[in-house]
Amino acid sequence: MEAPEKLLFGSTLGWQLEGDAVDVVDLDEEGEVFCKPCENVSATSGVELDKARPRENRMRGKARPQEKQPEELIREVPMVSGPYFYVSGSNGAGLVSIYCQSRGWQRIYDNRRQDYALKWCEIKCRETYYHFKEGEQLLYQIPNNGVLTSKTGLLSCLREQERMMKKTNRSSNPKLLKMEEFFPESFRLDLKEERNAFFELCKEEEIWICKPSCSNQGRGIFLLRNPTAATTLQAKLHSSEKDPPSKRVPCRAAQTRIVQRYIDQPLLLEGKKFDVRSYLLIACTAPYVLFFAQGYVRLTCSNYDATSDDLTVHLTNQHMQKKNSLYSQLKDKTVWRMEHFNSYINEKFGKTNGLPQDWVFTVFTKRMQQIMLQCFLAARHKLDRKLGYFDLIGCDFLIDENFKVWLLEMNANPALHTNCKVLRDIIPSIIYESLDLVLEIFTKCLQGQSVLPLKTLCHFVLLYNEDDSDLGQKQTWKLSTRTCRGRYLRPHTDSTGHFRSSPAKAADLSPGAQLPQKKECFTAYKGLSTNSPNHSTRATV
Structure with a gap:
């Protein structure tokens, strides 16, 4: 991977770009955060995914004709009515295409x-958010979701929430937990005071785990x-701080890390x-509407040994487990359904514990x-809010031998x-119901309902549901004064030939992966009123 160019990390805001040389920041769970120039689009089949993105015209304040792109790079769109959708990357985009x-x-x-x-992209591009039309389009990933999903962002929000609870008397909201009840003791290594406090504490034979703030897959x-x-x-940290400017990588911020009690x-x-x-x-940020969905259990290939230096014994994600020599034999056994997990706990631990x-x-x-909601409440005042933003966030929990539940990230x-097999049954329904709820x-x-x-x-x-919430002080939430009509969700002209089979049938998926049978909300889009009310007077906290 090439070194990032002109990348500046905001404290907990996720990312910030400087200059015109860089277009995108990758915040995919399947890869480390990096920044790279946009590339030309690659034409692919209907359910295959774009390998790259087109280069934007980034000349500021200068008139410049748009460069012509080779015909083979951008597939011609059929002359049929919309709505139109754009997907890129390889993470769930095939299922999103089938759904749309x-x-x-x-x-x-x-x-x-x-x-x-609808636009579904793994990689964040600043031009996408700049041109986004609130109340008219749907866009996957809240632009600054790093306040919730980066290690330092989440830690900062939870600490701020903890300080506020101590000031206002925790008994006024007994539903909120203390950090120590669900979040491992953590220190930021990019803050000198915290770094020194950690090294003062770390003088006994205890295990700590060091993680990059925005990296995934177990990298770093x-x-x-x-x-x-x-x-x-x-x-090592002290030495890097003393490096003269000539030895430092130009235009590259130091990687922020945290250490957590293992x-x-x-x-x-x-x-x-x-x-x-x-x-x-x-599902919606204006007003906030949040949902929980069960996922699955991720296991290691090898038996646990706290003294092992093999990271595949300690980290359960699939990317890490693929490095284990047993993975090819045990792949289907490294993922359990929640039903299987429940039966195992009932049988092995129910009576004895x-x-x-x-x-x-x-x-x-x-x-x-409870933990998910508390983390969201800690970050909600920092998240960017526009009608049409939505996000799906993966939350990882660990249970210790005393059955205490910990949030890992x-x-x-x-x-x-x-x-x-398990993921083929679970993931499609996660995507389909997510999009069902977002659209409804x-x-x-838009209709003021x-x-x-x-x-x-x-x-x-x-x-x-923010409209019905009684958590905290209520206040009016105001959207853009521009009227929201959802025009891009309506067909541009009358058209025939749209197939209406279920996404599961279109993908020829196994019965377990089919979209749950339910009433469709999409018939409403044809009848969207052109006189939808302005939302500046509707949503409240």
Whole structure:
């Protein structure tokens, strides 16, 4: 990977770009954060994915004719009515394409087009957010979701929330947990005071885990097992600070890291370490509407050994497990359904640990939901809000041997690949119901209707509806004064020939992966009123 150019990281705002040389920042869960120039679009088949993005005209204040692109690079869009959608990358984009095409929507391949109804991109491009039309389009990923999904961003928000609770008397809101009840003790290494406090503390034989703030796939993670390892890290950080400017990489910010107390006595499943991936859907940001979705269990290939130096013993994500020599034999056994997990806990730990029946679907699920909501509430005042922004966030939880639930991290653009049987059954329904809910809520907002009840709500659970919220002080939320009409969600002309089969049938998926049968909300889009009210007077906190 080439070195980033002119990349500046804001404290917890996720990213910031300087100059014209750089266009995109990758915040995909499947890869480390990096910045690179946009490239020309690659034409692919309907459910295949664009390998690159078109270069934007970035001349500021100068008139410049748009460069002609070779015909083979941008597929000609059929002369049919919209709505249009654009997808790029390889993470879930094939399923998004199937979903949109099953609605009769037409895919476009030119990233510069601004008449899309839905845009789903792994990589954030500043031009996309600059040209986004609030109340008329849908855009995946809140631009500054890093305040919730980066390690330093989440840590900062939770600490700020903790300070506020201490000032205002925690008993006024007993639903909020103390950080120590769900979040491992953490220190930021980019802040001198915290860094020194950590190295003062790290003088005993304890295990700490060091993580880059915005990296995924286990990249850049290592364990600090003893004071000697901590002293070595301290010396390295001190040395890098003293490097003269001539030795530093130009235009590159130092990688922000955190250290967390390692939970070295986790609950084990058949001797293996595991964590649970669940989903937080921010279906709408104006007003905020949030949902919880069950995910799956991720296990390691090898039995757990706290003293092992093999990271595949400690990190459960699929990218890391692929490095284990046993992965090809055990791939399907490294992912469990939640039903399988629940049955195992009932059988192995129910009586011996005094757990209630179906602990996974009662106590554990409720705890995950409580923690997700608390993290969102800590960050909600910092997130960018526009009608049409939505986000799907992967939340990873660990259970220790005392059945205490810990939040490990929250991930932007979570992995939506279907490389094993369990994921082929789970991931499609996650994507389909997410888009169902996003579209239904968007439509109701445009028509000035109440969000509830929701016809497309099936397996997801409503966590938070800002219009009906009693958490905190209520205040009026004002959107842009420009009238929102959702025009790009309406067909441009009358058209026939749109296939209306279910996404599952279009993809020829297994029965377990089919879209849940429910009433469609999409018929509302043909009848969207051109006199939809302005939303500046509707949503309240």
